[in-house]
Amino acid sequence: MLKNLLDRFNKKAKKNAYPEPALMNSYARLPVSFVRGEGAALWDADGKQYIDALGGIAVTFLGHCHPDISQSISLQANTLLHTSNLFHIPAQAKLGEKFCQISGMDKVFFCNSGAEANEAAIKITRLYAREKGISIPTVVTFNNSFHGRTLATLSATGNTAIQKNFEPLVEDFIHVDYNDLEAVSALTDNPNIVAIMVEPIQGEAGIVIPDEGYLAGIRQLCDDNDWLMITDEIQTGMGRTGAWFAHQSDGIVPDVITAAKALGNGIPIGACAAKGKAAHLISPGSHGTTFGGNPFASHVAHSVIEVIEDNDYVNKAAELGSLLKKQLQQHLGTFDHVTDIRGRGLMLAIELDKVYPDLATVFLEHGLVVNITGGGKVIRLLPAVVTTEKQIKTIASTIGSVVEQLR
Numbered sequence: 001m002l003k004n005l006l007d008r009f010n011k012k013a014k015k016n017a018y019p020e021p022a023l024m025n026s027y028a029r030l031p032v033s034f035v036r037g038e039g040a041a042l043w044d045a046d047g048k049q050y051i052d053a054l055g056g057i058a059v060t061f062l063g064h065c066h067p068d069i070s071q072s073i074s075l076q077a078n079t080l081l082h083t084s085n086l087f088h089i090p091a092q093a094k095l096g097e098k099f100c101q102i103s104g105m106d107k108v109f110f111c112n113s114g115a116e117a118n119e120a121a122i123k124i125t126r127l128y129a130r131e132k133g134i135s136i137p138t139v140v141t142f143n144n145s146f147h148g149r150t151l152a153t154l155s156a157t158g159n160t161a162i163q164k165n166f167e168p169l170v171e172d173f174i175h176v177d178y179n180d181l182e183a184v185s186a187l188t189d190n191p192n193i194v195a196i197m198v199e200p201i202q203g204e205a206g207i208v209i210p211d212e213g214y215l216a217g218i219r220q221l222c223d224d225n226d227w228l229m230i231t232d233e234i235q236t237g238m239g240r241t242g243a244w245f246a247h248q249s250d251g252i253v254p255d256v257i258t259a260a261k262a263l264g265n266g267i268p269i270g271a272c273a274a275k276g277k278a279a280h281l282i283s284p285g286s287h288g289t290t291f292g293g294n295p296f297a298s299h300v301a302h303s304v305i306e307v308i309e310d311n312d313y314v315n316k317a318a319e320l321g322s323l324l325k326k327q328l329q330q331h332l333g334t335f336d337h338v339t340d341i342r343g344r345g346l347m348l349a350i351e352l353d354k355v356y357p358d359l360a361t362v363f364l365e366h367g368l369v370v371n372i373t374g375g376g377k378v379i380r381l382l383p384a385v386v387t388t389e390k391q392i393k394t395i396a397s398t399i400g401s402v403v404e405q406l407r
């Protein structure tokens with residue numbers, strides 16, 4: 001039955017697909033082209049409506065075409081887009097203040113993507129090493145982590161599939177098991193370690209939440225050994241987990257925070273923020289960007305933070321996430337082939353007993369946009385905070401009926 005449904009969907013999608021002979025083959029794309037969005041709803045070229053429970057991979061936290069953001073985009077588009085960082089940019093300074101206020105950091109560097117934010121963080125670890133007289137600076141990262149696709153960030157990433165064919169990698173990242181403090185404390189006699197880079201919740205790995213006290217343990221090890229603690233908040237940040245940044249729920253303050261995805265709600269922007277000794281290492285000539293923090297992206301990202309603040313969307317994400325988790329437990333909790341339902345705020349996962357091929361396409365046929373990650377066994381949900389309660393219920397019931405058919 002699923003097969004017929006899939007064939008029908010694929011055939012229709014093929015008919016409507018715009019040919020892509022000129023595109024490099026970097027993605028095995030799902031068979032749909034969306035043409036319009038509003039809130040948590042998307043429409044394809046046939047006018048079919050979907051509920052978007054993925055939000056462009058944790059990007060459109062405020063939903064599609066949020067009226068305040070559209071207005072902010074339009075205002076700035078008609079005022080000034082770009083001047084370069086050779087000049088002062090008041091919108092960037094204003095965004096910087098706001099970002100430091102919500103993150104507890106002292107200084108921030110704006111760029112255009114998550115990978116670039118992590119590149120900046122990794123460069124900060126190199127500068128920190130120079131200051132400490134360490135010539136082979138080593139950064140600890142984690143198995144199954146994801147930090148980006150540039151050479152340094154894929155080297156940091158703890159996934160050999162992502163690194164394959166790009167060797168030689170950038171050297172001196174040590175990967176250890178996530179959620180295992182012993183594995184990190186076993187490294188304390190390595191004099192070359194300068195930093196630990198960690199996702200507070202592992203996203204691409206399948207929404208892996210560490211034990212309570214784990215991040216605080218890493219903070220302590222960093223304090224004891226004079227290492228920088230970097231939290232990669234690119235997927236978890238900007239309110240999604242019920243805190244501005246997921247590590248804040250653990251009551252810790254890192255030395256460096258990276259953010260991107262939801263910061264621009266779809267306008268590309270990234271941020272690498274730092275505190276204390278890590279905040280003053282970048283100086284003129286040591287790092288830069290042409291586009292980063294331009295008037296357009298800065299103005300829009302400032303509006304994004306304002307909209308989240310003004311509507312108390314950080315708490316709303318926690319509430320809506322609890323509702324969705326409860327609904328998922330109701331619809332899926334009794335299935336033997338569902339091995340776990342987990343998550344925090346609007347970052348949720350349903351883990352299945354095995355890989356079910358074409359599952360994302362089956363969900364599309366049912367009018368639901370989700371993503372499969374965690375080695376193909378995890379249904380990942382990253383819905384917008386403007387998703388209505390009715391849509392939340394439909395997300396859960398749709399997943400319930402599709403997953404039931406997998407038995």
Ligand SMILES: *Cc1c(COP(=O)(O)O)cnc(C)c1O
Pocket residue numbers: 113114115116118146147148149199203204232233234235260261
């Ligand atoms: C998405 C992501 C990145 C990379 O961000 P890009 O904007 O795709 O470069 C890095 N770290 C984490 C945790 C991510 O989820």
